[in-house]
Amino acid sequence: MNKSVESNKQVLNHVINLERLMETFEVSNKVGQIDETGVRRLALTKEDKIMRDMFTIWLEKAGLEVRVDDFGNIYGRREGLRNDLAPVMTGSHLDTQPYGGRYDGILGVLSGLEAIRALNDNNVETLRPIEVVVWTNEEGNRFAPPTPSGSGGMTDNFTKEEIYESIDADGHTFREELEKIGYLGDMINRPEEIHSYVELHIEQAPVLDRENISIGIVNGDRGFNIIEVTVKGETGHSSGPPMEVRKDALLKASEVIVTIHEIIKEHKSAMITIGKMNVAPGHNSHIPDNVNFIVQIAHDEEIVLNHIIETIKDTSTVLVEKDGLEIELDVRVAFPRAHFSERIVKEIEAVTQDFGYSTLHMLSGGGHDANNIASIAPTAMIFIPCKDGISHNVKEFASEEEIEKGANVLLNTVLNLAQQEDNLE
Amino acid sequence: MNKSVESNKQVLNHVINLERLMETFEVSNKVGQIDETGVRRLALTKEDKIMRDMFTIWLEKAGLEVRVDDFGNIYGRREGLRNDLAPVMTGSHLDTQPYGGRYDGILGVLSGLEAIRALNDNNVETLRPIEVVVWTNEEGNRFAPPTPSGSGGMTDNFTKEEIYESIDADGHTFREELEKIGYLGDMINRPEEIHSYVELHIEQAPVLDRENISIGIVNGDRGFNIIEVTVKGETGHSSGPPMEVRKDALLKASEVIVTIHEIIKEHKSAMITIGKMNVAPGHNSHIPDNVNFIVQIAHDEEIVLNHIIETIKDTSTVLVEKDGLEIELDVRVAFPRAHFSERIVKEIEAVTQDFGYSTLHMLSGGGHDANNIASIAPTAMIFIPCKDGISHNVKEFASEEEIEKGANVLLNTVLNLAQQEDNLE
Structure with a gap:
């Protein structure tokens, strides 16, 4: 050859x-x-x-x-x-x-x-x-x-x-x-x-x-972080607690999701995807008391990414706790x-x-x-x-x-x- | 005796x-x-x-x-x-x-x-x-x-x-x-x-x-209606479509849920529970293209209930379709x-x-x-x-x-x- x-x-x-x-x-x-x-x-x-x-x-x-x-x-x-x-x-x-x-x-x-x-x-x-x-x-x-x-x-x-x-x-x-x-x-x-x-x-x-x-x-x-979010409220029968006293974890999770996207809008090049969600107990006639979802979030600059994550944590916590519900936000994976x-x-x-x-x-x-x-x-x-x-x-x-x-x-x-x-x- | x-x-x-x-x-x-x-x-x-x-x-x-x-x-x-x-x-x-x-x-x-x-x-x-x-x-x-x-x-x-x-x-x-x-x-x-x-x-x-x-x-x-709501968008990889072109069915569904609760607030004695939700395809790194949830809704007066349901349908449809997504709202059960x-x-x-x-x-x-x-x-x-x-x-x-x-x-x-x-x- x-x-x-x-x-x-x-x-x-x-x-x-x-x-x-x-x-x-x-x-x-x-x-x-x-x-x-x-x-x-x-x-x-x-x-x-x-x-x-x-x-x-x-x-x-x-x-x-x-x-x-x-x-x-x-x-x-x-x-x-x-x-x-x-x-x-x-x-x-x-x-x-x-x-x-x-x-x-x-x-x-x-x-x-x-x-x-x-x-x-x-x-x-x-x-x-x-x-x-x-x-x-x-x-x-x-x-x-x-x-x-x-x-x-x-x-x-x-x-x-x-x-x-x-x-x-x-x-x-x-x-x-x-x-x-x-x-x-x-x-x-x-x-x-x-x-x-x-x-x-x-x-x-x-x-x-x-x-x-x-x-x-x-x-x-760009790397990205995977954050697991859990919103905890109180369950009850759909014909039970009056609307004004409910601690509906799904309603609150929905507000959190909308809010997170508003935060993201303020940061050019930030990307966020919420691809997975679980609503419990998960019956038609039960107020959800536990909603868990996975947030995947990326930004070109690590320092900005961390700032965004902190902002999301702070804002979501205030939003959820003001109505007596609880929220946990845990960074599960941080791809550098x-x-x-x-x-x-x-x-x-x-x-x-x-x-x-x-x-x-x-x-x-x-x-x-x-x-x-x-x-x-x-x-x-x-x-x-x-x-x-x-x-x-x-x-x-x-x-x-x-x-x-x-x-x-x-x-x-x-x-x-x-x-x-x-x-x- | x-x-x-x-x-x-x-x-x-x-x-x-x-x-x-x-x-x-x-x-x-x-x-x-x-x-x-x-x-x-x-x-x-x-x-x-x-x-x-x-x-x-x-x-x-x-x-x-x-x-x-x-x-x-x-x-x-x-x-x-x-x-x-x-x-x-x-x-x-x-x-x-x-x-x-x-x-x-x-x-x-x-x-x-x-x-x-x-x-x-x-x-x-x-x-x-x-x-x-x-x-x-x-x-x-x-x-x-x-x-x-x-x-x-x-x-x-x-x-x-x-x-x-x-x-x-x-x-x-x-x-x-x-x-x-x-x-x-x-x-x-x-x-x-x-x-x-x-x-x-x-x-x-x-x-x-x-x-x-x-x-x-x-x-x-009071009776109640069970409505099945499906929001349809477009999937894609989490690192894919830029935020401004996405048709994220979960984000849109979240907006719908928040909006529905705002409508309910205007009607004393109306009760709503969203107890069941499914997010598809349901992977961390995929934008959801199909979100399905069950709404249970009641009001003391049937005529008001029907009015609320129509308002929810109209408002949600406008909200979803303005960003090019689709929504279906079907009354599955109407308990009189x-x-x-x-x-x-x-x-x-x-x-x-x-x-x-x-x-x-x-x-x-x-x-x-x-x-x-x-x-x-x-x-x-x-x-x-x-x-x-x-x-x-x-x-x-x-x-x-x-x-x-x-x-x-x-x-x-x-x-x-x-x-x-x-x-x-």
């Missing part, structure tokens, strides 16, 4: 094989398919196992050496000329939301594999090894508490106990289920050091789609604001310029695996447009044209990083 | 045997007991069957002839001197809410039995027969749609198909379960004609308790305003005067079996205080002293009615 090492200064842009990439998508779409366009592939289920087994075969067929770590993260390694150097890493996750789409996470993994295949096609040898990685349970949907287990565990952002003992609705632990599907690997298989990490993902917001831009260059993640690597961002920028793709610098707000990796290695993300910003939904859609562009940018960014002898900062 | 027929003009007030009545309560409390003071006895369950079997034995021991109709309603008949005359009927229900108390419904049935026992003790013979009745599934909690099946079916306020085909969470029909516990009786056992119906019940509101009054003389039921019999109310009044008990005329708002019976026969209810108005709850409490007074009033009202030769209007 006539392998050539290309230096960073003499970039010839390589391109991926779109047809081949879409064929791997076709297979992935079938594993846990729901409706016509959706995928339900919860972490560590039968479907997840099938997809992992399939993907492992593809990695091996592409000549990669596969290893699995103690969180079930799968690494496929393509050796470089200097295997003493830390690898460039790319990947994402293969698990989905319960009623999810076919691109979220999956794009990053399949494009990583496609990048390797494209390098193989062109007999390109790199200085550094390249590793394609599948992180376990990024969606954090099946097990409680909800953690992005694979990347979160590997980076020690969550303890092994927290992850292993997280539990699904049927009482099965993460560890049991990981072992059951045959993906309880060894801690020794975690990467020792990572030179750089790049993740390709759909945007999950409508900005690129609306502005007709092909590549989002992601400078960081992630700052991505300027050096990698510049690499991505250079590649998109060479291709002539339209770009936009942006922040992510999704809590991706990249956020975890950013805490231990230089990291950045590449976004492609996602139709109408609809994601975590069977309607999730990214066009082949944009997928091709994204995969091309990933391929060349990874390639350029893998040719660098120096460490990034 | 030296039986004496007492005329309406020569009332000697009889009294019940409180100790004996409380002994039957003790037994009832054990059947489906939860916590220390609660009862969970859902309609047509094993617990309901045990209680029915027990109660039937008590009826027979008191010399009553027992029959069961096609809805499982149990009638215990004490013959009178003129069995060609329509019976006076008293009773209530033995089923409870899932996390219910020991008095709701049960008081009316056990006091009815105690009234018969007291008449037996005193060898009192009546002109008309007296029937003690247990209505099936008054709570309407186990089966959907929620109907007070026994009294609703017997009075043709609900069709036999509606009731028989109503279904529980496990997919079992009312008819299957009724047959399974051995209480699928014959249609011929329904009463042909009812002279008068009196039901003793705890108030389920705090008025009597707060004002320290022993007997509520119930002139009618029940007007009780003036003649029976006067009988109750006379008895309470003789005893010197404190009384208050009031409307009920609970949708009792009496509401159904009122549509085919002269009916009224007697209320006793219920501590703090807490009902449908293990904390539900009525004192022995007030139970005794209530049962005494029931006994003598039933007795006086049973001595009347003429029909009521």
Whole structure:
């Protein structure tokens, strides 16, 4: 084989094989398919196992050496000329939301594999090894508490106990289920050091789609907090207590929700989502005495975010307690604001310029695996447009044209990083 | 036996045997007991069957002839001197809410039995027969749609198909379960004609308790409507759509709930309870696109109630649609305003005067079996205080002293009615 090492200064842009990439998508779409366009592939289920087994075969067929770590993260390694150097890493996750789409996470993994295949096609040898990685349970949907287990565990952002003992609705632990599907690997298989990490993902917001831009260059993640709010009142029969003496927890929770949104309006770039709510006792003819809801809240600047959270706590407490009810607001998870690597961002920028793709610098707000990796290695993300910003939904859609562009940018960014002898900062 | 027929003009007030009545309560409390003071006895369950079997034995021991109709309603008949005359009927229900108390419904049935026992003790013979009745599934909690099946079916306020085909969470029909516990009786056992119906019940509101009054003389039921409201928006990832373009169904539903309560405030005596809510898709990181909640609403005057419902519909629709979301408001059940019999109310009044008990005329708002019976026969209810108005709850409490007074009033009202030769209007 006539392998050539290309230096960073003499970039010839390589391109991926779109047809081949879409064929791997076709297979992935079938594993846990729901409706016509959706995928339900919860972490560590039968479907997840099938997809992992399939993907492992593809990695091996592409000549990669596969290893699995103690969180079930799968690494496929393509050796470089200097295997003493830390690898460039790319990947994402293969698990989905319960009623999810076919691109979220999956794009990053399949494009990583496609990048390797494209390098193989062109007999390109790199200085550094390249590793394609599948992180376990990024969606954090099946097990409680909800953690992005694979990347979160590997980076020690969550303890092994927290992850292993997280539990699904049927009482099965993460560890049991990981072992059951045959993906309880060894801690020794975690990467020792990572030179750089790049993740390709759909945007999950409508900005690129609306502005007709092909590549989002992601400078960081806004991070977000998950707050659990409980409003406690007094129950009673619907024909019982007169209106003026009631302590109706749902009415009060509704006032709190309206108020929280008014606070948010005053802070540009703040985003809030209340996606989950439970009303107890939950009968037609009972005044609710316990309403519990989950607030997910983000802002570009951590200091502002904390200020907003304090304002919400203070305002809600006054609102609720003035009528003799009680409120608890507990920050359950605080995903930190992630700052991505300027050096990698510049690499991505250079590649998109060479291709002539339209770009936009942006922040992510999704809590991706990249956020975890950013805490231990230089990291950045590449976004492609996602139709109408609809994601975590069977309607999730990214066009082949944009997928091709994204995969091309990933391929060349990874390639350029893998040719660098120096460490990034 | 030296039986004496007492005329309406020569009332000697009889009294019940409180100790004996409380002994039957003790037994009832054990059947489906939860916590220390609660009862969970859902309609047509094993617990309901045990209680029915027990109660039937008590009826027979008191010399009553027992029959069961096609809805499982149990009638215990004490013959009178003129069995060609329509019976006076008293009773209530033995089923409870899932996390219910020991008095709701049960008081009316056990006091009815105690009234018969007291008449037996005193060898009192009546002109008309007296029937003690247990209505099936008054709570309407186990089966959907929620109907007070026994009294609703017997009075043709609900069709036999509606009731028989109503279904529980496990997919079992009312008819299957009724047959399974051995209480699928014959249609011929329904009463042909009812002279008068009196039901003793705890108030389920705090008025009597707060004002320290022993007997509520119930002139009618306010009736109530059950409205199902659905707000439809658009889902999306929490880090996706910017706040200003979102169509968040939960935020909008919260605004609707706050607005509905503002409308209610303008109408004295209107009562509203929103006890049940479902938020979909129901994940932390998804904007809700479908929020469904149940509104139970009552007002003393039907015309005002209808006006309020129209106002709620109009105002909510404008509020929701101005931001491009959708709303559906459907009246699922309309329990009519029940007007009780003036003649029976006067009988109750006379008895309470003789005893010197404190009384208050009031409307009920609970949708009792009496509401159904009122549509085919002269009916009224007697209320006793219920501590703090807490009902449908293990904390539900009525004192022995007030139970005794209530049962005494029931006994003598039933007795006086049973001595009347003429029909009521």
